[in-house]
Amino acid sequence: MLARHQDPIAAIATAPGRGAVGIVRVSGRGLAPFVQDLLGRALQPRQAHYLPFPDAQGQPIDQGLALFFPAPHSYTGEDVLELQAHGGPVVLQLLLARCLEAAQTALPRLRLAEPGEFTERAFLNDKIDLAQAEAIADLIDASTEAAARSAGRSLSGEFSKEIHGLRDALIHLRMLVEATLDFPEEEIDFLRKADARGQLSNLQQTLAGVMQRAGQGALLREGIKVVIAGQPNAGKSSLLNALAGAELAIVTPIAGTTRDKVQQTIQIEGVPLHIIDTAGLRESSDEVERIGIARAWEEIAGADAVLFLHDLTRMNAPEYIAGDAAITSDLDQKLPENVPVIDVWNKLDASTHQPPQAVAGHEAVRLSARTGAGLDTLRQRLLQVAGWQQGAEGVYIARARHLEALRAVDAHLMEAAAQLMSDGPALDLLAEELRLAQNALNSITGEFGADDLLGVIFSSFCIGK
Template identity: 90%
Template sequence: MLARHQDPIAAIATAPGRGAVGIVRVSGRGLAPFVQGLLGRSLQPRQAHYLPFPDAAGRSIDQGLALFFPAPHSYTGEDVLELQAHGGPVVLQLLLARCLEAAQAVLPRLRLAEPGEFTERAFLNDKLDLAQAEAIADLIDASTEAAARSAGRSLSGAFSQEIHGLRDALVHLRMLVEATLDFPEEEIDFLRKADARGQLSNLQQTLAAVMQRASQGALLREGIKVVIAGQPNAGKSSLLNALAGAELAIVTPIAGTTRDKVQQTIQIEGVPLHIIDTAGLRESADEVERIGIARAWDEITQADAVLFLHDLTRLDAPEYIAADALIASTLVQKLSESVPVIDVWNKTDAAARPAPAATAGRAAVQLSARTGQGLDALRRELLRVAGWQSAAEGVYIARARHIEALRAVDAHLMEAAAQLESTGPALDLLAEELRLAQNALNAITGEFTSDDLLGVIFSSFCIGK
């Protein structure tokens, strides 16, 4: 534990601005003398006391509730004092300043908390693990109901329990391998009699299920970036407005109306989709429009999925067909094969004939952005390409680092399985792969985590949490 973790800390624990109630929180070891000096009396543990909060001269700053939580039965695992006052910014700043002033005599090292430091101490004092600590921030930041519920499941320990189950099975398998290494003279084949292959296979199957649920949780947290691309007047802005259910982008018959990106986040079955409307793709002599087109290609190359919008009313125009073909070939050059492109044939309400046959390997949807016909089919297709399977209750929130760690575990278990299946397996290499897999699992819950990673994680929290 670093030296700064020994300092008592204080902060305003509620959001900036005016509110009915605001909280000032103090955490540290041995806060009882500080509480006495600050409030002029002691407090019964875990009981709310309504009393005045005096300044240094004994005048009341405010009246409110004071609660004292002695260690280890507190959020941080240390002594914690909470002052619940009226939620005016000036009142809370006065209370915080008074806490720092009153501490000079009995708690001289009291300082302002850094972002996420209360939760960091909860983690360091084993009140919660790292995955649960991250779930607190994810619960606060949740943009959809499904994301909030999934974050709540992670905070309750559902994800951590899955990781601990995997780890326990992995430790048991490691024990068998290490026993074989330590006692090579024994005739008993520990691995064969203990069905090491079967244990490893079961471990891989369980890991696959955990990875699937974690991937769904990561999707709920992050969403995907979807870029609408196509020629001018294909209906890109109309499609954005239709998906968002609001007039976000200006729609006119004039080609080149959209000069810069317009972005809106929508949700489908709780999955956030960051939809971006871009400038129409064409050759242009207008300098401003050329900049907009360049930005459009920048957005396209960073997309998780692309909606390639076609105008069904112009399928008989040779110049339109040629321009679409040029855009299609450029998409192939600029996009990774892993980025799905959905052909969206717009203006079915005004088209004289149906869309042409779907391009091999690409999904296609016909719709009318003006009437809304076909929008549900597009929403379903977006969920499919995003990888969303269902809004099952078992999904828990997860982060990119969790997914990376689980993939590392999977890779190490595959190497371990290859060693077991080989003739005359190298047990020392098998043991090393299992050890590396366990380390990757431990990194998720924080049992094996660098201080640098902790700094990155908790710095993203708000101050006071």
């Protein structure tokens, strides 16, 4: 544990701004003398005391609730003091300053907490594991109800329980392999009698389920970036407004009205979708519009999916056909192959033309952004593109690093299976693949980890957490 982890820390633990209640939190070892000096009395453990919070001259800064949680029965695993006062920024700053002032004699090393340091200490003191610590931040940042519920499952330990189950099964299999390595003179075929192949196969099947649920959880946390692209006046801004259910973008019959991107996050069945309306794609001599078009291509290049909007009312116009063909060619060149392009034919209400059923082998979506006809079909198509499985149960929140670790586990188990299935398995290589798989699993829950990884994770927290 680093030296800074020995220091007592203090911070305002509620969000900035005005509120009904605000909290100042102090955590450290041996806080009882500090509590006595600060409040002029001792506090009964885990009981709320309504009392004045005095300044250095004994005059009340405010009145509120004080709670003292002796170690180890606290959020951080250390002694914790919480002062719950009225939630004005000035009041809370005065209380925090008073804590630092009172600590000069009773708690001389007290300092302001760094971002995420309270939760970091909870992790270091074995109150929670690393996946649960990350779930706290994800619960705070959740943008949808489904994301919040999934983060709650991770915080309660469901994700960690699955990882621990995988790890325990992996340790048992490693034990068998290591025993075979350590006692080569024995003629007993440990691996065959213990059904090592069956154990490894079960491990891989269980891992596949965990990866599927974690992938769904990562989708709930991150969502996907969807860019609406197309020629001017195809109805891109109207489609953004229809999906968002609000007039976010200006809509006019004048081509080139949208000069810069307009972004809105919506949710479909709890999945966040970051929808971006962009400038119409065409050749332009207008400098401002050209900048907008360049920015549109920048957004398209970073998209998870692209809605290529077509105008049904102009579908047979030679110039319009040529413009769509040019955009299609540019998309083929600039987009990675794994980024889906959904062809959307708009203005169904204003045209008698029959749009194509499919474009380039892909099913097209037909709709009217003005009337809303076909929007539900588009929403379901977006969920399909995102990889969301409707009715998924038991999804827990996950991060990109969790998925990366699980993919590493999968790769190591595949290598292990290849060794185990060979006629003359190299047991030392098999043991090494299993060890590397276990290390990847351990990195999810923080069974071991470098300080720089912890720093990256906890620095994204708010100060009071």
